[in-house]
Amino acid sequence: MFTRAAIVVFFVALTGFGIAGAALSEGTARSPAGKIAFVRYTARSGHPRVYTVRPRGGLARLLRLPVGASEGPAWSRDGRRIAFVAGSNRAGESHITKDVDLQVAAANGSGARGLTHDAKLEAAAAWSPDGRRIAFVRSGRGPDRSSIYVVDADGRHARPVTARSIDVEPSWAPNGRTIVFVRINPKTFVSGLWVVRPDGSHLGRILRRLRGATNPVWAPDGSRLLLSDGRTLFTVRPDGSVRKTIATLAEDSRGAREDPQPSWSADGTWVVFCQLRSGSVGGSDIWIVAADGTSRRRLTRSPGMDTDPSWAP
Numbered sequence: 001m002f003t004r005a006a007i008v009v010f011f012v013a014l015t016g017f018g019i020a021g022a023a024l025s026e027g028t029a030r031s032p033a034g035k036i037a038f039v040r041y042t043a044r045s046g047h048p049r050v051y052t053v054r055p056r057g058g059l060a061r062l063l064r065l066p067v068g069a070s071e072g073p074a075w076s077r078d079g080r081r082i083a084f085v086a087g088s089n090r091a092g093e094s095h096i097t098k099d100v101d102l103q104v105a106a107a108n109g110s111g112a113r114g115l116t117h118d119a120k121l122e123a124a125a126a127w128s129p130d131g132r133r134i135a136f137v138r139s140g141r142g143p144d145r146s147s148i149y150v151v152d153a154d155g156r157h158a159r160p161v162t163a164r165s166i167d168v169e170p171s172w173a174p175n176g177r178t179i180v181f182v183r184i185n186p187k188t189f190v191s192g193l194w195v196v197r198p199d200g201s202h203l204g205r206i207l208r209r210l211r212g213a214t215n216p217v218w219a220p221d222g223s224r225l226l227l228s229d230g231r232t233l234f235t236v237r238p239d240g241s242v243r244k245t246i247a248t249l250a251e252d253s254r255g256a257r258e259d260p261q262p263s264w265s266a267d268g269t270w271v272v273f274c275q276l277r278s279g280s281v282g283g284s285d286i287w288i289v290a291a292d293g294t295s296r297r298r299l300t301r302s303p304g305m306d307t308d309p310s311w312a313p
Contacts, residue, residue, distance in 0.1 A: 032056060032270045035312045036263075037063065037073035037082060038286050041094040042304030048094055050084055050109075055270065055288055055311070057299050064109040069096050074125040074134075075312035077266075080107055081153075082312075083125035083134055086114075094305055102136055104153060107312070115155040126170045126179070127153075133198065135161075135170040135179050148181055150198050161200040169215060174222040180206070182214050193227075207240045215260060219291075220268040228260050233273060235291070246293040252276040258284050258307070264291075266313040272299075274307045 032055035040060065041048040047069040053060040063073075067086040074083045086103045087096035102122040105112035115134070116122050124137040132153055138160070139146035148167045151158040166184035173180065176198075183194045183205075193216055196203045207213070207225075215228040224235040233247040249257045260273035269291050277283045284305045289296040300306045 030267060030269050032265060032288060033313075034079070034266055036272050036286065036288075036299070037075065037308075037310045037312065038274070038300070038306050039071045039073065039308040040300075040302055040304060040306050042302065043092075044303070046091065047089055048096060050082075051306075053286065053299055055265070055272070055299065057297075060300055060302075065103075065105060066109075066112050067103070071096055072123055072125060072308055073310045074127060075107075075310050076127045076131045076153075077129055077313075078131060079266075079312035081105065081131070082107060082109075082310075083115075083127065083136075085123055085125070086112075102134070102151070104134075104155075113155065115151055115153075116158065124169055126172055128172050128198070129174055129176045135172060135198070137168050137170065145186065148179060148196065150179075159200075161196050161198060162194075162203065167194075171217045173218055174220060178202070180216045180218065180225070182216065207236070209240060210236070215262055217262055217264060220264055220266060223268075226262055226264065226271060228262065230257060233260055233262055233271065233289075244293065246271060246291060247273065247287075247289045247296060250275045250278040252283075253279050253281050261308055263309050263311045265311050270311070272309040272311050274309055 035052050037052050039048050040051045048071045050063040050070045050073045051060045069089050070084050070086050072085040083104050087100040088098045089096050100121045102115045103112050121139045122136050126135045133150050135150050137146050138149045146166050147160045148162040148170050149160050166186050168182050170179045170181045178195045178197055180195050182191050184191045192205050193207050194205050213227045217226045226235050232245045234243055234245045236243045258276045262271050262273040270288055272288045274284050274286050285298050286300040286306045286309050287298050
């Protein structure tokens with residue numbers, strides 16, 4: 001068993017950042033800047049599609065992508081490119097179910113090109129900090145296995161970095177040396193947080209005491225991990241200490257909660273997430289909250305479902 005000091009040393013090696021950085025990004029948030037991409041599905045449109053909205057609110061605008069259905073947007077760190085999942089959906093289905101492939105386009109939706117072309121299912125794109133590679137989840141048609149893959153941003157050299165389990169939700173460490181992800185045991189369906197290097201080496205479980213934690217996303221400065229326990233969004237330092245709840249997720253009229261799918265602002269002072277509408281059924285919206293848990297507010301109001309937010313500079 002590792003001591004806390006050993007875990008701290010381990011995480012400093014993984015991320016290139018120390019605990020001292022945490023104090024620099026906590027406290028009163030700056031006014032939110034940048035642009036947020038998200039997925040909107042309504043019965044009227046019939047397809048999930050990527051929209052953008054400013055973090056101060058306003059009109060959500062459709063991102064003109066040359067595909068019938070799109071979801072899972074992920075901005076590159078410089079905000080110049082966006083990765084997304086393209087495909088088609090059956091009538092009444094809010095998610096892509098057929099012809100699923102990973103694509104990349106310019107920030108305005110132009111110049112889209114496919115990175116994958118196969119019968120597998122791709123999801124959950126996550127850019128490396130230098131913008132040269134993209135981690136993503138690839139699975140077959142069955143529900144019992146999925147792996148973390150890495151592909152060059154031009155579509156070359158797609159390769160697996162994990163195997164033989166249910167691996168989802170990758171996020172790159174800020175220095176690009178490791179990828180954190182959620183591993184679900186296919187026999188027990190118990191989940192845990194794991195890390196692996198982009199070449200598939202140094203695979204190991206981390207933060208074992210955080211049972212049931214999902215949606216891991218590194219803060220831009222590497223000082224904290226943003227996580228969800230199904231009821232709240234919270235942050236922890238790399239050694240698992242100083243857990244801080246920043247948002248409690250709303251329940252709909254049936255007591256259900258949405259997977260928040262959170263994303264940090266570029267400066268690490270804000271978090272965007274989605275949640276179900278309290279007291280209703282079948283709808284969700286995009287919200288933001290300051291990283292200290294204050295200034296929480298709703299950005300979108302849709303007649304359908306708004307999900308999958310990603311924050312660009």
